[in-house]
Amino acid sequence: MIDIRHFEDLGAFRIDWLNAKHHFSFGSFHxxxxxxWGALRVWNDDEIQPGTGFPPHPHAEMEIITYVRDGAITHQDSLGNKGRTVAGDVQVMSAGKGIRHAExxxxxxLTRIFQIWIMPDERGGEPFWDSRSFPKDDRAGELVVLASGRKGDDDALPIxxxxxxLGGTLKAGQSASYALEPxxxxxxxxxxxxxxxxxETLGPRDGAAIVDEASLEITAIEDAEIVMVDSL
Structure with a gap:
């Protein structure tokens, strides 16, 4: 089953510095x-105006992954972490028993991000943050694991x-396959x-909720940049 979520049908929130689309219920969108979808709880498509951003605020008991699509995001948190993550790279904040951060x-x-929240398997852990640059050439024509809590994904950021x-880029006509476990x-x-x-066809910034498909065959109609979460 593949359920297409078209961009124009997503939840919407807009203020002077933020233009957000919500793939799942979030804030005033219910x-x-x-x-x-499985352990995935939030997928926000955010556009953040220059010189603005999310001021310090708390989180707990959530794995928060930020995939930067355009521009860059600058992070700081109550643990003293500071970092700048640029387009195509990823940062992970495991909120654990509690953390305050700003982005x-x-x-x-303009900076464009996907903000992805995944529910943790265990509660009450120590919070942590990390970011990583992923060589763009390594993602051409296939899906690369960017963050993971699964055994064997040692090169990925931990959650x-x-x-x-996962993330990847496909040139028009290229295909990539992915096996989805039962x-x-x-x-x-x-x-x-x-x-x-x-x-099933997806256009720019569309989403697709997928289950009971043993194998995914993803083929680019035009040059595409893909992000995917695989969870229980």
Whole structure:
């Protein structure tokens, strides 16, 4: 089963510095049929104006992954961590028993991110934050594991969940395959471009909720940038 979530049908929130689309219920957007997908709870498509951002605020008991699509995001938190994550790279904040953080666009251009929240398998752990640059050439024509709590994904950023966050780029006409184990849920969104997923078509910034599909065949209709979560 592949359920396409078209960009124009996503929840919307807009203020002077933030233009957000919500794939799942979040904030003032509530859809009882879109409360999450497996362990995936939040997928926000955020556009942040230059010189603005999210001021310090708390989180607990959530794995928060930020995939930067354009521009850069600057992080700081109550543990003393500071970092700047640029387009195509990823940061992970495991909120654990509690952390305060801020995320700012310190750039002179618009920053676009996917903010992804995954429910942890265990509660009460010590919070941590990390970011990583992923060589862009390594993601051409295939899906690469960016963050993971699964055994064997040693090169990925760690999270406290039996889940994977994957990213990849496909040139028009290229295909990539992914095996989805029984009982697991996949959620795929396009940062850019258009693809087919097992013959279902997604356009720019569309999403797809996927279950009971043993194998995914993703083919680019036009040059595409893909992010996907695989979780229980």
């Amino acid at each position: 859809n009882p049929k879109r409360m999450g 700012y666009n310190r750039e002179s251009e 406290r969940a039996d889940a994977r966050v 009982g697991r849920h996949a959620y795929l969104a396009l940062a850019k471009g258009a693809v087919t997923v097992n013959d």
